[in-house]
Amino acid sequence: xxxxxxGTGVMAKNQLARxxxxxxVTVVGAVDTDPERLSAFADKFNIExxxxxxxxxxxxxxxxxxxxxxxxxxxxxxxxxxxxAGKHVFCEKPLAENYAKALEMTEAAEKAGVINMxxxxxxxxxxxxxxxxxxLAGELGTIRHVEASYLQSWLVSRAWGDWxxxxxxxxxxxxGHGSNGVLGDVGIHILDFAAYGAATDIDHxxxxxxxxxxxxxxxxxxxxxxxxxxxxxxxxFANGALxxxxxxxxxxxxxxxxxxxxxxxxxxLEVIHRPSGSELHGCLGEGVETATWTQIEVEPVATNYxxxxxxxxxxxxxxxxxxxxxxxxxxxxLAMVTERERRELKx
Numbered sequence: 001x002x003x004x005x006x007g008t009g010v011m012a013k014n015q016l017a018r019x020x021x022x023x024x025v026t027v028v029g030a031v032d033t034d035p036e037r038l039s040a041f042a043d044k045f046n047i048e049x050x051x052x053x054x055x056x057x058x059x060x061x062x063x064x065x066x067x068x069x070x071x072x073x074x075x076x077x078x079x080x081x082x083x084x085a086g087k088h089v090f091c092e093k094p095l096a097e098n099y100a101k102a103l104e105m106t107e108a109a110e111k112a113g114v115i116n117m118x119x120x121x122x123x124x125x126x127x128x129x130x131x132x133x134x135x136l137a138g139e140l141g142t143i144r145h146v147e148a149s150y151l152q153s154w155l156v157s158r159a160w161g162d163w164x165x166x167x168x169x170x171x172x173x174x175x176g177h178g179s180n181g182v183l184g185d186v187g188i189h190i191l192d193f194a195a196y197g198a199a200t201d202i203d204h205x206x207x208x209x210x211x212x213x214x215x216x217x218x219x220x221x222x223x224x225x226x227x228x229x230x231x232x233x234x235x236x237f238a239n240g241a242l243x244x245x246x247x248x249x250x251x252x253x254x255x256x257x258x259x260x261x262x263x264x265x266x267x268x269l270e271v272i273h274r275p276s277g278s279e280l281h282g283c284l285g286e287g288v289e290t291a292t293w294t295q296i297e298v299e300p301v302a303t304n305y306x307x308x309x310x311x312x313x314x315x316x317x318x319x320x321x322x323x324x325x326x327x328x329x330x331x332x333x334l335a336m337v338t339e340r341e342r343r344e345l346k347x
Contacts, residue, residue, distance in 0.1 A: 001024060001064050001065055001313065002026055002064045003019060003026065003065055003066070004087075006031045006054060006066050006068045007070040008034075009037075012041065015119075018305045019067070020045070022309045024313060027045065028063050029048075029050070029057055030050055035052060049062075054078055058081060058082070065087055067089075068091040068092060071178065072096075075091055075095060076101040076105060080104070086112060088114045088115040088116070091116070094184065094328075099329045103326050115311045116317070116321050116322040117322075120189065120320045120325070123196070126278065129301045132199050134269060135197070140267045140268065143200070144240075145241060146198045146261070146262055147243065148190050149257075149258070150247040151257045151258075152186070155214070156252045157255070160255075164215075170221075173223065173225045174225060175224075176223075176224055176226075180332070180336075190245055193258055194243060198260075199239075200239040200241065203235070204346050205235050205338060206233070206338045206345070207231055207339055209230070212230075229250060232245075234344075258273045267283055268282070281293045282296050334347060
């Protein structure tokens with residue numbers, strides 16, 4: 001697979017630590033509108049072909065697939081251009097700013113017959129994959145209740161940088177700079193974490209969003225700090241289970257933690273993912289009577305990067321695809337509506 005990198009920011013660097021290690025993958029070009037950033041990135045990863053616009057890269061055309069690592073609002077126009085050129089696309093999350101654009105991208109990719117995949121990175125968490133297998137195998141019986149959380153503390157701690165002075169973080173707090181807050185940033189991750197792990201879809205949603213005052217006048221320089229910092233969400237799942245999902249950037253003591261608990265009539269599972277590692281715990285069999293939890297050993301799984309490369313080689317569409325990400329975006333869009341209208345909505 002000859003791969004083009006579209007966008008050369010932080011996530012592109014993370015991806016380039018993975019893609020070149022896959023057999024059969026060659027990074028053949030990079031695109032960025034900032035010439036200095038493009039040059040530094042291409043030099044670092046020994047990329048010969050460099051383009052200041054996607055149009056130039058498409059005109060050159062000597063690539064099979066592109067990884068789209070542009071800012072969120074740029075995903076739609078650039079992905080549509082790549083699809084029109086017949087290129088396979090690996091897109092960062094969220095797929096688009098809203099469901100309408102995400103659906104347009106989905107239908108275009110499906111019509112063109114190109115491989116399309118969204119980098120929901122926590123699909124790489126092996127305990128999540130194992131939990132889903134156990135749910136599908138019926139080891140928990142009927143699922144009754146699900147709880148999931150995505151907790152970060154970068155509004156409290158400077159472990160990732162200082163949001164008060166760094167634009168890298170400030171834009172995430174401002175709707176005027178393209179942010180939909182913590183809901184738009186990590187909401188898609190925790191919705192996927194919950195629904196994928198519990199092996200079901202979200203059917204109804206009701207959400208509450210909260211923006212806390214963080215600076216005098218709610219503004220720092222050009223950044224109006226009006227994006228949501230925390231959300232809570234109650235959901236109904238298609239399998240009949242009830243769910244509670246929440247996320248916050250004010251979770252002191254949690255740098256970046258995802259947690260999923262799945263409660264069934266015959267047993268329960270807990271998935272925890274932190275920067276230090278991932279774990280799967282189960283309360284199963286005789287342990288149900290004594291509320292005894294044990295750690296479950298899990299084998300490694302293929303990464304999204306590996307599965308995308310394999311899909312391009314085989315022509316077999318992998319998951320998570322554009323349609324899945326678009327459906328999650330629909331839930332996020334409706335969550336915003338439920339906050340305004342204070343009522344539950346059917347997905």
